[in-house]
Amino acid sequence: MRTLKLPPSLLLFLVVCVFLLIHFSQLSRPTQHGHLEKKTPRIALVTFVTEERSYLHLALKSKNHYCRRHGYDFIVDYEAHAERGTPWWKHAMLERLIKKGTYDWVWWLDVDTLITNTEIKVADIIEETLKNVTTPEEIDWLITHDCNGLNTGSYIVRAHERSVKLFDNSGAIRDEEVKKNDKHLSDQDALGKLFKEDAASARRTVQVPQWKLNAFPQEIACFDESKKVWEHGMFVLHFAGAWAHVKGEDPTGQLMRKYQHEIIWGDYSLFD
Template sequence: MPPRLSDRCTLRRSITKRRHLRPFLYLSFSFLLSLLFLHLTSLLLRRANSLGRRCYPPSPPISFPQLKIAIVTISDESKQSEIYYPGGWKRRSFVGMREAVWGNKRRYAERMGYDFVDATELVDPSRPPNWSKILAVRSCLRVYDWVFWNDADTVITNLDVALETILFGLIGYGDVKLTPDLVVTEDLNGVNSGVFFMRKSDWSERFLQKWWDQTSFIQFGSTKSGDNAALRHLIDSLPDEESQLHILISPMQCLCNSYPWFPSLKSLYRLLISPQKTWQGVYSDGDFIVHLAGLDDKRGWALKLLQEV
């Protein structure tokens, strides 16, 4: 006996409903799978060092040269340092970072015998605050053999790593006067000015002045103040011989400028287009310092990291 008309209609509606649900189920499954992948990737990258990554060059068992080193930073928590989305929603701010991380950096400096220099008074209000790192470093080069610059949104996460271990592991143990003058790291976008070493020398003084003079790169009201772009331009413009003599780019970003990795589409995109760069720069347990570059809730991130130290 053939099915009744009402039964056939009910069957068609059921089939149609299942067909409509199928794309939704596929999307839901894909979304959950993506979340799981991002979470597992985050856990894997956080264990990069225990999985065999080596951030520090091997250091021979000899004593370090006696050098006078300063850890220099600034913190501008004025309205000028805040970045807003269109519509007035605050995106990025350094407010609270001074209170959050200054104690961390002072403790490290005291432990290792370095001077901690808060050069906030040198901030030039005519430019975005990041540009004043040039003034801060220049003021200390007249007094110290090496200056270790670190942006306000950095946290020292391994208090047992000496700056000399980083420096001499890279530049060697020869004549200090013949070593490079600028030691930097690079990320996916190139050289990063958030953390670097600079040696006391005439070349360093001239280079800092040229960097300061790159006024065409100054940007207001943007997440990029222009100082980083200016530094990249200067380095790219140097003759090869001068660049090789005075500038050293660490082969491993995690040496002294690690970035935290967290699940997001932006993080996933960067991982997919450059897995090697991500691996070389991602923050892992045991790294010396974390740079909260590009993150909005800087104070929240800093407090979370400090709880783990």
């Protein structure tokens, strides 16, 4: 019986074909319901805290629990070394993570927030938002507004070099204001000014309804155009500027403790 001998080049070609077939079948593997599995974006939730506060355990617990539930990374800095002032450290953190190339998106969330519904996936908010724009691949920033305009307590940034450039541009705006008027803009004010004055930067942003990503409680009535106050089942609760709205020695802590019983937790025993 004659043995069929394949040319080495043909054998190599067949091996490569088999490898590629296995590789791509794993990327788009059908689920038990017959649908194709979507590739899960790599997401990091980012915040910092630089001093003792009464509500830190609860604030950090809700974020850590959420990230454990959905497989996101939770990154916290406990020191800030920003030359422009502490609030600008968030830019340094996000730039550092973007340049690492580990993530697809980074989500900045101020520490004075609670994730009040841990069932909601921020990846789904990103996907739903980008479905409603004509050029989703060009959108790098998902932002929210309150009654005063841009609010950077909760925003999502695509981990792309374009985002780093935008951070640099907002810093340049702040430095120019200092040089001209001795005016020390916050990171939020500088970004807001950039989005208003630079059309190219504005085109890379999309505004998400405040209640979906950065809801305020009834005690802090500073809402965007939707005028929607936080209610049970919403995703994030932000106690921005609580000191200006609530009397007491610890306004943010008081509100945190009031709303902690509204949090929808997951089953921790099922987390990886």
